Amino acid sequence: MIEFKLPSLGADMDEGKLLEWKIQPGATVKRGDIVAIVDTAKAAVDIESWVEGTVHQLLIEVGDKVPVGTPIALLLAPGETAESVAQPAAAVPRRRISPAARQRAAALGVDLASVTGTGPDGAVTLQDVETRAAQTTAPSVDRGAEMRRAIAAAMSRSKREIPHYYLSEAIPLRLALSWLERCNAELPVTERLLPAVLLLKAVAIATRRYPEMNGHWLDGAFRVAPAAHLGVAISLRQGGLIAPALHDVAAKPLDVLMHELADLVRRARAGSLRSSELADPTLTVTNLGEQGCESVFGVIYPPQVALVGFGRVMERPWLEQGKLVAMPSVIASLSGDHRASDGHRGALFLAEIRTLLQQPDTL
Amino acid sequence: MSRISYREALREALQEAMQRDPRVFLMGEDVGRYGGTYAVSKGLLAEFGPERIRDTPLSELAFVGAGIGAALGGLRPIVEVMTVNFSLLALDQIVNTAATLRHMSGGQCSVPLVIRMTTGAGRQLAAQHSHSLEGWYAHIPGIRVLAPATLEDARGMLWPALEDPDPVILFEHGQLYNVEGELAEGVTVDIRSAKVRRAGRDLTLIAYGGLLGKALEAAEQLAREGIDVEVIDLRVLRPLDDATLLASLAKTHRLVVVDEGWKSGSLAAEVVARLTEQAFYELDAPPVRVCSAEVPIPYAKHLEEAALPQVAVIVAAAHGVCGT
Numbered sequence: 001m002i003e004f005k006l007p008s009l010g011a012d013m014d015e016g017k018l019l020e021w022k023i024q025p026g027a028t029v030k031r032g033d034i035v036a037i038v039d040t041a042k043a044a045v046d047i048e049s050w051v052e053g054t055v056h057q058l059l060i061e062v063g064d065k066v067p068v069g070t071p072i073a074l075l076l077a078p079g080e081t082a083e084s085v086a087q088p089a090a091a092v093p094r095r096r097i098s099p100a101a102r103q104r105a106a107a108l109g110v111d112l113a114s115v116t117g118t119g120p121d122g123a124v125t126l127q128d129v130e131t132r133a134a135q136t137t138a139p140s141v142d143r144g145a146e147m148r149r150a151i152a153a154a155m156s157r158s159k160r161e162i163p164h165y166y167l168s169e170a171i172p173l174r175l176a177l178s179w180l181e182r183c184n185a186e187l188p189v190t191e192r193l194l195p196a197v198l199l200l201k202a203v204a205i206a207t208r209r210y211p212e213m214n215g216h217w218l219d220g221a222f223r224v225a226p227a228a229h230l231g232v233a234i235s236l237r238q239g240g241l242i243a244p245a246l247h248d249v250a251a252k253p254l255d256v257l258m259h260e261l262a263d264l265v266r267r268a269r270a271g272s273l274r275s276s277e278l279a280d281p282t283l284t285v286t287n288l289g290e291q292g293c294e295s296v297f298g299v300i301y302p303p304q305v306a307l308v309g310f311g312r313v314m315e316r317p318w319l320e321q322g323k324l325v326a327m328p329s330v331i332a333s334l335s336g337d338h339r340a341s342d343g344h345r346g347a348l349f350l351a352e353i354r355t356l357l358q359q360p361d362t363l
Numbered sequence: 364m365s366r367i368s369y370r371e372a373l374r375e376a377l378q379e380a381m382q383r384d385p386r387v388f389l390m391g392e393d394v395g396r397y398g399g400t401y402a403v404s405k406g407l408l409a410e411f412g413p414e415r416i417r418d419t420p421l422s423e424l425a426f427v428g429a430g431i432g433a434a435l436g437g438l439r440p441i442v443e444v445m446t447v448n449f450s451l452l453a454l455d456q457i458v459n460t461a462a463t464l465r466h467m468s469g470g471q472c473s474v475p476l477v478i479r480m481t482t483g484a485g486r487q488l489a490a491q492h493s494h495s496l497e498g499w500y501a502h503i504p505g506i507r508v509l510a511p512a513t514l515e516d517a518r519g520m521l522w523p524a525l526e527d528p529d530p531v532i533l534f535e536h537g538q539l540y541n542v543e544g545e546l547a548e549g550v551t552v553d554i555r556s557a558k559v560r561r562a563g564r565d566l567t568l569i570a571y572g573g574l575l576g577k578a579l580e581a582a583e584q585l586a587r588e589g590i591d592v593e594v595i596d597l598r599v600l601r602p603l604d605d606a607t608l609l610a611s612l613a614k615t616h617r618l619v620v621v622d623e624g625w626k627s628g629s630l631a632a633e634v635v636a637r638l639t640e641q642a643f644y645e646l647d648a649p650p651v652r653v654c655s656a657e658v659p660i661p662y663a664k665h666l667e668e669a670a671l672p673q674v675a676v677i678v679a680a681a682h683g684v685c686g687t
Contacts, residue, residue: 100616100647119648119686126616126647 001080002051003071004035009278011302012154013040017065018072022046027055029075034274036072041150042242044271045278053077064113096123108133147240158302162217163338166297169350171357173313173328179360195313196287197257199330201363202356203285203308204228204249210349212341213334214283216303222340227251231281231301232261234268242268243284243301244277254363288312295331305337306346308353364547370540372517373403373479377441380521381411384439387525390417390426391443391479400445401481401540427453427478431461431530434476439525444480447496447534461530462505473528477521483536483573483623484671490659493667495623497534497572498630501601507531508600509554512575514544516598519552527554534600536573536623557604559611563593566681567611569634570621571597574672578621581677588678590685600630608634609642616647617684621672626654648684653677 006016016038023035034046053075060072076082097105097112101124105112112124115132119125176198184192207214207228215225228250231243244264249257267273286298287310296309311331318327332353336346356363367375380387388411389404395418398405408416419426423444430442444450450457457478464472484493501508507527511517517535524531531554560575561582570578575596582592593611597603612618618638622631631652639650656670 098616098647099644103644120683123648123686125686 001056002053002075002077004049004051004073004075006038006066006068006070006072007047007050007275007279008068009040009045009275010042010154011157012042012150013068013278015065015067016040016045018060018062019044020062021058023055023058023073025055025057029053029055032276037272038275040278041146042240043236043268043273043278045273045275047275051075051077053080056082061113063111065116096121098123098125100126101129105129144239147236147238151240154301155299158299162300162302162305164300165336165338165343165346166333167336167343167346167350168295168297168331168333169347169354170316170329171332171354172318173330173357176357176360177313177328191255191258193254193258194261196289197254197261198357198360198363199287199310199332200230200232200246200249200261200285201254201257202353203283204230205356205363206349206352207283208250209352210341210345212345213306213336213349215305215340216282217305217337217340218303222305225282227282229280229282231284231304232264233284233286233298234265237269242273242278243281243286244268244273245280245282247276247280283308285310295333297333298335300335300337305340307335309333309335364545366543367514367518367546368541368543369514369517369535370401370403372514372546373521373535374405374407376518376521377404377407378410380439380441380525381407381415383522384525386437386439387441388415388417388433388438389441389443390419390430392419392421392426392445394418394443399443401535401537403479403535403540404443423449423452424456427456428460430476430478431456431464431474434461434474434530435464435472439475439477441477441479441521441525444478446492446537447480447482448491448494450478450480451496457500457506457530457532458503462503465529466505474530475525475528476530477524477533478530479533479535481537482534483538484655484660484667485538485573487662487664487667488537489662493660495572495655497532497600498622498624498628498633500532501603501630501633503601505529506601507554508534510534510536510572510598510600512536512539512570512572512596512598513560514542514546515550516552518546519550520554523552523554534572538573542576554599555604557598557607558596559593559607560596561592561594563591563615565591565615566593566617566619566685567595567608567615568592568619568621568677568681569595569597569608571600571630572623574621574623577672577674577677581674581681584674584678585681588682588687590681590687592681597630597634603634603637605637605641608638609645612638612642612645616645618646618650619653619677619680619684620650621653621677623655623672625657626652627657629654648686651680651684653680 019039020037029049033049035049036047056074056076058073110133115124115128117124211224215223227248229245229247230249233243235241284301284307292312295311298307298309300307313330315326316329334346394404395408395416430440433440461474511520568578578594582594585592620631620634635650653672661667
């Protein structure tokens with residue numbers, strides 16, 4: 001029997017509300033299948049399965065809000081049958097709700113599934129029911145406020161725990177942009193590449209030589225990530241932002257990346273991200289784009305250990321072989337976690353990105 | 364008001380009863396010339412003479428039986444048994460005879476007998492003198508079981524016990540005899556009800572006898588920690604005053620019962636069972652019992668302390684029930 005638990009999809013998520021089940025008892029689930037849609041403070045997310053099996057029992061109902069780590073479904077592993085695992089199934093604990101809380105909930109018409117328990121062993125108490133009843137009559141939750149709370153929690157944690165250092169480097173982009181122009185000339189409008197994919201790919205490749213920028217600080221130690229899943233900061237129309245992963249950026253050709261990036265942005269704004277996209281980023285890239293300002297120094301998203309920022313691509317006065325020229329360029333910045341890396345390596349990392357962007361045909 | 368000890372309050376109650384009713388007499392081991400093992404009857408022999416303050420042979424079976432006979436014959440005997448452990452020698456008289464005669468005689472005979480005995484541990488008297496078996500007696504229909512925990516009850520419970528036409532057992536906890544305090548003149552108490560000794564709204568803490576003091580001490584500590592505890596003194600172990608307990612639980616929704624008896628088959632078990640049966644939907648957390656460790660009460664001081672319910676354990680139980 002496999003307990004399928006609500007995954008944590010980032011440092012700012014501590015609970016989720018079930019919006020929809022995508023599986024039913026008896027269904028077969030493969031790795032990567034969408035199991036459910038869960039609402040977090042930031043977005044509705046498609047929760048993917050990381051196991052294979054047959055759905056045995058759904059443990060929560062639509063509308064239930066449960067903490068991260070709560071078992072939400074039971075799956076039979078391949079080879080198991082409902083009979084062979086009858087005992088463990090019976091051992092799943094019934095939710096603790098005090099008799100007084102049940103009675104009061106019935107009287108007040110409170111749905112116990114929506115009540116968070118604070119009593120002994122997490123039991124729902126009388127007080128919890130009354131608190132919930134008071135909330136229900138209060139104005140409905142402000143989505144924007146929830147988003148701000150989530151961002152506030154994650155960013156405050158970052159600034160509390162992570163000793164940031166900051167570096168920046170102006171990167172000339174004449175070669176990259178002219179190469180991109182030539183490529184795009186041969187492509188239909190819908191397939192054209194944006195400078196952003198070049199920047200992302202350069203960052204991802206640079207992490208091969210500077211792996212200490214790519215991974216997580218967990219339990220007091222740095223753990224390098226096996227691949228660069230770049231978190232792409234995407235601002236949302238209703239305010240706030242989200243930084244889902246573009247998976248294994250270094251290994252993918254630019255056209256695939258462009259396609260995936262466009263899809264990611266679209267789905268982030270539509271609120272249908274997948275759980276792996278929220279949980280997997282190993283290094284975040286924030287790109288202020290054409291409407292942004294010259295440079296950006298970001299706050300690292302814990303437990304990641306670095307954030308690369310790109311300001312606006314613009315022409316700047318530039319000295320080239322003794323002459324002043326107008327050079328399309330971008331200011332790249334690095335916010336680094338000083339626990340995981342030092343400024344010297346950070347500088348070399350930025351220089352590597354700069355070098356890579358001078359050879360766009362190799363990206 | 365006057366300053367008085369629990370022992371003196373019991374003695375005053377005996378004196379008053381002897382003075383008020385010539386049918387009343389006291390008998391038991393060493394109650395006369397020695398003045399009582401716990402000195403409760405000290406001086407009474409000189410005041411009332413050997414006819415009414417009677418030393419008995421060392422046979423609980425015999426002198427409790429004699430008490431039953433005297434009660435059947437129209438007297439109002441008070442029988443002192445040295446400890447509840449020794450009363451087991453008289454179980455046949457108490458359980459098979461005193462408790463049953465009204466029923467078996469179709470109401471023709473009554474046994475207006477009062478038995479006083481010491482109970483409880485805490486004085487390094489070892490396993491054969493330290494047990495709390497009052498819960499056993501509280502199991503028996505036909506007798507009333509009292510546990511005076513306060514000076515007021517020590518002074519006031521004897522007279523209504525003597526007025527009861529059926530057998531009454533009074534349990535005096537050994538650690539209470541030296542407790543002193545102020546007591547008003549002319550107190551009267553009932554032998555029917557439990558009493559709220561400290562009002563509170565967060566938790567009902569039920570105790571009796573020797574543990575009432577620890578329960579009140581725990582409540583004071585918990586009050587400083589933000590938990591408002593209602594302490595109830597059972598006073599009457601049989602028949603239990605369910606109404607007072609239920610009223611408190613309806614207010615607090617949380618229950619801790621302390622009992623110096625062992626948890627298995629204890630009076631605490633009975634209290635929890637009754638309240639769960641009658642007020643299941645009032646409970647906001649599983650009820651908890653704080654009882655003695657399930658061993659014969661040890662002689663060694665540190666082991667005896669470890670075996671008995673202590674304030675810290677009561678406080679911890681309260682926090683557990685409150686989820687704090």
